[in-house]
Amino acid sequence: MSQPIARPTVEAPAGAVPPAEGLPGLAVFDFDGTLVRGDSLLPFLARVAGGETLRRHLARSAAGAASRRLPGRAALVKGGHPADADDDFRTAFKRRLLRRCLAGVPLARAQAAAADMAAWVRWNTPLRDTLLRHADQGHRVLVATGALTLYMPTLLADLPVHDLLGTEMAVGDDGLLTGEMVAGNCVRAEKARRLALWMRETGPYGRRWGYGNQPSDLPFLALMDEATVVPTAH
Structure with missing residues (x-):
């Protein structure tokens, strides 16, 4: 117990x-x-996407997470990504940020960024x-x-x-x-x-x-x- x-x-x-x-x-x-x-997350994403790109993605992800429950958005969010509808703000923000920063990135590139994280x-x-x-x-x-x-x-x-x-x-x-x-x-x-x-x-x-x-x-x-x-x- x-x-x-x-x-x-x-x-x-x-x-x-x-x-x-x-x-x-x-x-x-x-x-x-x-x-x-x-x-550790933002330092890693900065190494993958670059600092300036990450800053843009941060702002857009925060705006998207904040608006996910607005009238008229629920059906769109649920239709596109069912998990989003039940996310709290922090997870909704993280989910959007990861999509923006990592979608389409070669695994080898992410692994190279991971190796560079030892310095962080x-x-x-x-x-x-x-x-x-x-x-x-x-x-x-x-x-x-x-x-x-x-x-x-x-x-x-x-x-x-x-x-x-x-x-x-x-x-x-x-x-x-x-x-x-x-x-x-x-x-x-x-x-x-x-x-x-x-x-x-x-x-x-x-x-x-x-x-x-x-x-x-x-x-x-x-x-x-x-x-x-x-x-x-x-």
């Missing part, structure tokens, strides 16, 4: 906590604003150290993030991360990105839903630790035995 979410802190567990009944422990980390300072990373050192300590104690380490799986494996390559849940982008048979999210936006309640399913499929686990920021990560932190709310790292 989940315990109350801890007060904001970045302190790691003081010592090893034996997994319940011999089962392995699990440590789940958010990425943007938790393991790293800032948000600014680790939140206390949380990175916490992750390393969990791995040293033999816990399974999962990163659950709304960031794109296009570039996340590159950014996590030097860390002992066993599994990744993220936002996946569709690739056509021609090797071009479609600009569409494969299974939606891996954030908030959707992240918690995917995590719960992943734990059922890969578990059972002993003690479960979670690290994320508020309010967006509170749904998945509620699934943990010990939840640490991290002040968002900028």
Whole structure:
């Protein structure tokens, strides 16, 4: 049963906590604003589309997301992209931005931009150290993030991360990105839903630790035995 979410802190567990009944422990980390300072999506899209193009797409995507519920728009939105009708503003904005920036982009070009993202990373050192300590104690380490799986494996390559849940982008048979999210936006309640399913499929686990920021990560932190709310790292 989940315990109350801890007060904001970045302190790691003081010592090893034996997994319940011999089962392995699990440590789940958010990425943007938790393991790293800032948000990774816009730096990645700038590397793919270019800074000036990204700025234009940002403005148009925000306008489109804001107008999706206006009278006369519902049928058009639902007819063109059914998922849009149920999006909250942030997901509607992200969906439009990804379409504008990534549709028609060769996968190889996106992978080159992902490799260049290594220069962007600014680790939140206390949380990175916490992750390393969990791995040293033999816990399974999962990163659950709304960031794109296009570039996340590159950014996590030097860390002992066993599994990744993220936002996946569709690739056509021609090797071009479609600009569409494969299974939606891996954030908030959707992240918690995917995590719960992943734990059922890969578990059972002993003690479960979670690290994320508020309010967006509170749904998945509620699934943990010990939840640490991290002040968002900028």
